Amino acid sequence: MKTDDFNSPDFYQIDDLLSDEHKIIRSSIRDFVKTEITPHIESWYEEAIFPEHIVERLGSIGAFGPYLPSKYGGAGLDYLSYGLIMQEIERGDSGMRSTASVQSSLVMYPIFKFGSEEQKGKYLPKLASGEMLGCFGLTEPDHGSDPSSMKTHYKEEGEHIILDGSKMWISNAALADIAIVWAKNEAGRIHGIIVERGMEGFSTPSTHGKWSLRASSTGELVFQNVKVPKSNILPNKSGLGAPLMCLDSARYGIAWGAIGAAMDCYEAARKYASERKQFGKPISKFQLTQKKLAEMLTEITKAQLLNLRLGQLMNDGNASTYQISMAKRNNVNTALNIARESRQILGAMGITNQFPIMRHMMNLESVVTYEGTHDIHLLILGKEITGESAFF
Incomplete structure (x- = not known):
């Protein structure tokens, strides 16, 4: 089994802006990923196995619907906490985050927002615990x-x-x-x-x-x-706006999750560069390697700040669809580019499952498409900028 000694990059000391509760939550999810996901994910991925036991395990750590009230099985946490949870889970694997994201934002959220009290009581506690999957x-x-x-x-x-x-x-x-x-x-x-x-x-x-x-x-x-x-039938909202509200919540989680994958690739590349020697010295001493790492860290830091501010807006109930679209589009594209650059640093080793990079890269090719493609989010932003819809 692999040893997971991941350390999160925090170049702008964003931790100073988080509460002690946020850091405790992040630490607990990070520990879960290190013990329950990282040691097994490469074999699950290679064999195309979804580990069914992970559903109840994710429920047990509060990864499902954490922002919902405790009466429905949630933890009553804020959106920054939800973002940090998604970041840490996707650092383990995008597929694991997808499971948590769908359960939270696309199943529990619509029942909570649009459902009857009977529906909420019947389904939400079991979904929160992982007894049920949606x-x-x-x-x-x-x-x-x-x-x-x-x-x-x-x-x-x-x-x-x-x-x-x-x-x-x-x-x-x-x-x-x-x-x-x-x-x-x-x-x-x-x-x-x-x-x-x-x-x-x-x-x-x-x-x-x-x-x-x-x-x-x-x-x-x-x-x-x-x-x-x-x-x-969910009684309290109809029309296309209802599922699009759910997608806003899910896209917010994706914006955080993608940077988890980016950080994992960056850390793997940074460590490898200090150990791999060519021409008699570590490749970390070469200018082009330093350029790649510096650009990766810059983009990760920008995305972290984007997520932090978006989380504050979500907490205040002031985040718009357009702001969420910008974060989803930017951060997934950033993560995909970082995965590709990290793979270049590792050379041939980057395509093997001894490192997480190629797996993250392939996963992110789906994340950049689902819940609004890269180009669709560009046009959503274009509509907000110009006041003109490009869709019809």
Whole structure:
């Protein structure tokens, strides 16, 4: 097993701006990653295994819905704490963070924000503890960046609805106990529906052949005349704005998580550069190596400051969709570039699983696409800047 001796870069002394509680939370999650994820992640990844036991373990450390009130199983933490949790988990692996991110922001969040008290009491405590796992169904085979054109729909039939359609590229799908599914009613209005495993006509085939997020469970959601009680419809918000609010919360977590992956790559490259010798001296003495490391640390520091301020805005309830888009787009792109530059420093060793860099790089190729592609977030920002939508 590998020894995980990770030390987080903090060039601008951002720790001085965190509370003792924030640092304790981060330390506990970092210790969890060092003992429960890092020693095993390379074999899970190589064998394309999602470690099912990790769900209850993540629940036990409070990684699911930590910002929710304690009455629903959360810890009542702030958004800076949530960001730090996502950062540390993705430092271990993007797939592990995806599991926590989906559970928190795309399953628990909509139930908490849009659900009835009965729905909150029934599902949230079990989701928080990891007793239940959830997934989020928005993306369809023909509609990714354009969710408003979704085809999944339902019609009313007495005290039930009949749901038809499909979703794809769904994290947690194959193992999820419930799915938060977004579908159009007969009037074309989008609603969120809680679909439970075991409902007749509901299936979740797994997606195979991935070169990215290999330690994450990905699949489809297929609905063939699925009979769902009307009481499973989320009652307190409808329209496309509802799932987009969930995505804002998830994208915030991604902005933090991606920098966790970036820091892991940077630290691996920095340590390797001091140990690897060429032409009679460590490669850390060469100008181009120092240039790469200096640029990596600069970009990590900028992203850390971006996350810190965004977390403060989230805590105050003042963070906009556009600000979240900027952080998600910038930080994932930054992490991907750092992974690539780190791999260059390690040379051929960088492609092996003796180091985490190639795994992070392949994972980040998914993270840069999901929950709003790099270019879609650019156009979201463009709309805010110009007042003109490029989408239609």
